[in-house]
Amino acid sequence: NAGVTQTPKFRVLKTGQSMTLLCAQDMNHEYMYWYRQDPGMGLRLIHYSVGEGTTAKGEVPDGYNVSRLKKQNFLLGLESAAPSQTSVYFCASSQPQGSKNIQYFGAGTRLSVL
Amino acid sequence: AQKITQTQPGMFVQEKEAVTLDCTYDTSDPSYGLFWYKQPSSGEMIFLIYQGSYDQQNATEGRYSLNFQKARKSANLVISASQLGDSAMYFCAMREVHQGGKLIFGQGTELSVKP
Numbered sequence: 064n065a066g067v068t069q070t071p072k073f074r075v076l077k078t079g080q081s082m083t084l085l086c087a088q089d090m091n092h093e094y095m096y097w098y099r100q101d102p103g104m105g106l107r108l109i110h111y112s113v114g115e116g117t118t119a120k121g122e123v124p125d126g127y128n129v130s131r132l133k134k135q136n137f138l139l140g141l142e143s144a145a146p147s148q149t150s151v152y153f154c155a156s157s158q159p160q161g162s163k164n165i166q167y168f169g170a171g172t173r174l175s176v177l
Numbered sequence: 178a179q180k181i182t183q184t185q186p187g188m189f190v191q192e193k194e195a196v197t198l199d200c201t202y203d204t205s206d207p208s209y210g211l212f213w214y215k216q217p218s219s220g221e222m223i224f225l226i227y228q229g230s231y232d233q234q235n236a237t238e239g240r241y242s243l244n245f246q247k248a249r250k251s252a253n254l255v256i257s258a259s260q261l262g263d264s265a266m267y268f269c270a271m272r273e274v275h276q277g278g279k280l281i282f283g284q285g286t287e288l289s290v291k292p
Contacts, residue, residue, distance in 0.1 A: 094278040105181070105268050105282030106222075113278065121279065153222060157278055163210055163229060164278050168222035 065089050069154050069169035076144045076176045084139040084172050086154030094157045095137035096121075096166065097129060099150040106153060112137055113159075144176045179204045181271050183283035190259045191291050197244070198254040198286045200269035209273045211252040212280065213243065216266040225267075228252060256288075264290045 067088045076082055086095065094113050098106035098121075108121030112131040126148060128140045137156075141148060151173050155166040180203040190196035202211065213225040228236045228243045236243040244253040256263055266287050270280040 096278070096280075103284065105270075105284050106280070107282070108279055111279065151220065155222075159278060161208075161210075161229070163227055164272055165212070165224055165227060166278070166280060167224065168214075170221045 067154055067156055067167055067169035069152075069172050071172060072170065073173050074175070076141075076174065078145060078176060080144050081140070081142050082144065082174075083141075084152055084154075084174075086137045086139070086156075086169060088135055088137075088154075088156040088167075090156060090158070090167070091134070092156035092158045092167075093134075094159060094164070094166075095131065096155045096157075097127070097137065097139045098153045098155065099123065100153060100171075101150050109139065109152075146176045148174065149176045150174060179206075179271060179273055179281050181269050181281050181283035183269055183286050185286045186284075187287045187289070189289050189291060190256075192261060193258055195255060195257045196259055196288065198256070198267050198269075198288065200252045200254065200283060202250050202252060202269075202271050204250075204271065204273055206273040209271055211243070211245070212270040212272070213241070213252075213254045214268045214270060215263075216268065216285070217262075218265070222268075226254070259290045261290050261292060264288060 096111040097109040110129040115134040154169045157166040211228045215223045242255045266285045269283040
């Protein structure tokens with residue numbers, strides 16, 4: 064009963080380092096999303112995908128890249144980490160059902176960039 | 178532009194009492210969905226309840242109900258018979274059908290349930 068799994072759960076980077084966050088879902092959902100959550104704020108969409116091989120920009124895409132080579136996986140990459148990217152990152156997936164389209168979230172990845 | 182507003186940064190409620198968390202939204206799309214999520218201190222986002230813009234009746238899920246007032250563009254969450262485990266952040270979110278699957282979140286309300 065895994066649902067949406069994010070790895071790693073915690074990570075500390077130095078400025079300029081790169082890393083990839085992995086999101087995997089076992090619900091056969093078409094849509095997948097990456098959000099970031101900063102203190103005192105709701106979640107903001109970074110990138111999303113409406114199917115295997117597709118990606119699109121969200122509200123705050125700068126500094127991030129994504130790939131969806133397999134339907135069940137959605138990768139978020141930071142090529143050159145900056146302190147402003149210190150945040151909690153959430154992955155979500157959903158199956159489109161008109162306006163309903165309930166998104167199910169992973170447990171989050173806490174990233175600190177020093 | 179689509180927007181979600183939660184005007185209560187923090188709320189307190191006595192155990193076993195009901196509480197209402199406010200949410201107003203702004204959209205020009207006639208087809209949209211409204212969602213509430215719970216985020217306990219452990220950090221995960223838990224889906225609570227959904228209301229579609231064309232739904233005639235207010236949504237209910239166990240102790241959660243959504244007071245949907247379309248003309249006022251409000252979608253308040255009502256939690257009945259509060260429990261200590263309800264202490265958490267609560268986020269209201271909206272999805273416009275013609276904007277893909279994207280959710281726009283409010284800033285959240287922190288609910289504390291007192292014994």
